[in-house]
Amino acid sequence: MTATSAPSRGGPLGTLKKIFFPVAPTYLLMIIPAILLFTFFIIYPAIQGMFYSFTNFVGYGTFHSIGFANYKAALSDPTLRDSYGFTVLFAVVACIVTNVVALALAIALNSKIKWRSGLRTVFFMPMVLSGLIVSYIFTFIISTSVPIISAAIHFAPLESNILANQHLAWLGVAFVASWVAIPGAIIIFLAGLTGIPTEVYEAASIDGANAWTKFRRVTFPLLFSFLIINTILSFKNFLNVYDIVVGLTGGGPGTATTSVAQTIFSGFFNGDYAYQMANAVIFFLITLLFAVFQLSVIRRRGGGL
Amino acid sequence: MATEVSTAPVVAAPAVRARRPRRVSEGGRVNWGLTIVVAIVSLIVILPLYFAVAMALKSPAQTGTGTGFNFPWPIQWGNFRAAWDLTDTPLAASMSLLITVIAVVGEILVSALAAWAIVRNWGHWQFRATFGYLMIALFIPFPVVALPQVKLMAAIGLANPFGVAILHIMFNLAFNVLLFSAFIRGIPVELEESARLDGCTTMQTFRRIVLPLLAPISATVGIFAFLQSWNDFQMPRLITANPKFQTLPVVQFLFQDQFTTNINVAFASYLMALLPTLVAFLIAQRWVVSGIMRGSIK
Numbered sequence: 001m002t003a004t005s006a007p008s009r010g011g012p013l014g015t016l017k018k019i020f021f022p023v024a025p026t027y028l029l030m031i032i033p034a035i036l037l038f039t040f041f042i043i044y045p046a047i048q049g050m051f052y053s054f055t056n057f058v059g060y061g062t063f064h065s066i067g068f069a070n071y072k073a074a075l076s077d078p079t080l081r082d083s084y085g086f087t088v089l090f091a092v093v094a095c096i097v098t099n100v101v102a103l104a105l106a107i108a109l110n111s112k113i114k115w116r117s118g119l120r121t122v123f124f125m126p127m128v129l130s131g132l133i134v135s136y137i138f139t140f141i142i143s144t145s146v147p148i149i150s151a152a153i154h155f156a157p158l159e160s161n162i163l164a165n166q167h168l169a170w171l172g173v174a175f176v177a178s179w180v181a182i183p184g185a186i187i188i189f190l191a192g193l194t195g196i197p198t199e200v201y202e203a204a205s206i207d208g209a210n211a212w213t214k215f216r217r218v219t220f221p222l223l224f225s226f227l228i229i230n231t232i233l234s235f236k237n238f239l240n241v242y243d244i245v246v247g248l249t250g251g252g253p254g255t256a257t258t259s260v261a262q263t264i265f266s267g268f269f270n271g272d273y274a275y276q277m278a279n280a281v282i283f284f285l286i287t288l289l290f291a292v293f294q295l296s297v298i299r300r301r302g303g304g305l
Numbered sequence: 306m307a308t309e310v311s312t313a314p315v316v317a318a319p320a321v322r323a324r325r326p327r328r329v330s331e332g333g334r335v336n337w338g339l340t341i342v343v344a345i346v347s348l349i350v351i352l353p354l355y356f357a358v359a360m361a362l363k364s365p366a367q368t369g370t371g372t373g374f375n376f377p378w379p380i381q382w383g384n385f386r387a388a389w390d391l392t393d394t395p396l397a398a399s400m401s402l403l404i405t406v407i408a409v410v411g412e413i414l415v416s417a418l419a420a421w422a423i424v425r426n427w428g429h430w431q432f433r434a435t436f437g438y439l440m441i442a443l444f445i446p447f448p449v450v451a452l453p454q455v456k457l458m459a460a461i462g463l464a465n466p467f468g469v470a471i472l473h474i475m476f477n478l479a480f481n482v483l484l485f486s487a488f489i490r491g492i493p494v495e496l497e498e499s500a501r502l503d504g505c506t507t508m509q510t511f512r513r514i515v516l517p518l519l520a521p522i523s524a525t526v527g528i529f530a531f532l533q534s535w536n537d538f539q540m541p542r543l544i545t546a547n548p549k550f551q552t553l554p555v556v557q558f559l560f561q562d563q564f565t566t567n568i569n570v571a572f573a574s575y576l577m578a579l580l581p582t583l584v585a586f587l588i589a590q591r592w593v594v595s596g597i598m599r600g601s602i603k
Contacts, residue, residue: 026507
């Protein structure tokens, strides 16, 4: 953190000036507009929303404070509980699938295979595609093509459209979300793999290590910090899932795959504005809790990322 | 995808590029077994994309009762024409482009300036506090503030693509400042000091000396901004009031009902929305990949 501070120009006004104009005005011009815009567009709505969550505001007209009533109602609302259940289950499963598959593919794409750069390109492609449109494509594949193919090969589990099945639709969402997220995770793992010196593997070979031992004793420990980065990034994105649910199931069948983000946005339509703001605050606290938990895991490992 | 701001990117990277890896890892022999496995697995990516292309080139009759994977023959180019007219693709594409251009330029300039001012004045608590203040946004995902934000944008007349672009810049400010400041700390101050001795003002120093040095990290920020803004669905959908000014992904959403009557036109429309990022990626793959590596590990 070594940075030079601009020469402070004390002058007769002394401390007052030092506090408010400690540096050349140009620097202040670079930063004050950013602070003001940021406060106005992000922080102000956030505080405003928190304020409304303690009222009975419906989005227009008059309102008055109702204390914690919205929070009490939210905590005993079965619809909300289901959406949190779906979102967290989905996020955990998609996060595991994404990281396991991406790690395996990254190792494969880093080894001596034919057409390596071409295959990398193929695996990277989903990363740049719109999640919503990818979901529309998969909706048609899963609901129409997969059942026909499954019937032809007598593969019972996929003969009916799983997106229309209340208990299985979330698997479809997890599959497509992972399909979109895996390339980014592969890239991060590849960055980690290229940093492992070949000598380490040569030494392991001399000691008689086989491929599995090399993975367990060399690759995995050295990639662990990248695994943590990937877990944090992907889990946070999965918790906020929206596009893919909208494109794939619309939250259905029924409300089986309604994500938390969707329930919050429903506050625009049902006069639930203040109620859904309470939901948003709860969601924020849960997100924060996960972030703090993940950061503490990192710190416990000595911050040795 | 929408605003993906990382929660915890404050992790110091290990020396990733410390040493150049040798191209050939163990021995010089191609692992054919693994090649075949990887090639087969790659079908999970290729087949859905082939499916989309095949569907876009068929007539409803050719789609028929098949699996949808059969080869489109004879090719029906007309679907693209129909989709182009039905969804007013040029207008939607120009809205997407407008938001993306403002977001890319805005994110690079606003966060580069802020990060430079912060890093070069790190000795003053005001600038350290500013840095901490901006970082709050890392923990605020869009859904949490969406409801009041939509009302705010409508109240100040920004319920339009400009408002969406401003929000893209603001939501990514924290992450971008983080990326830029990590990069700027590695630039020697001496370069800037000599520029000042030559009579450059602070702004000239930034423009002539600092900004060119920031090119690699600006590319990273720009690539993230481009992909996010072009593909974003939830912000334009919620912020932009007039459906005429909607972006490509939202237009796909708005036309779902009309698409069900002709699924092939729908796929032609999907493809037209997907192609720009895909083509850009295939052309600039090297930079995109290294940019994302730099961005995620910093």
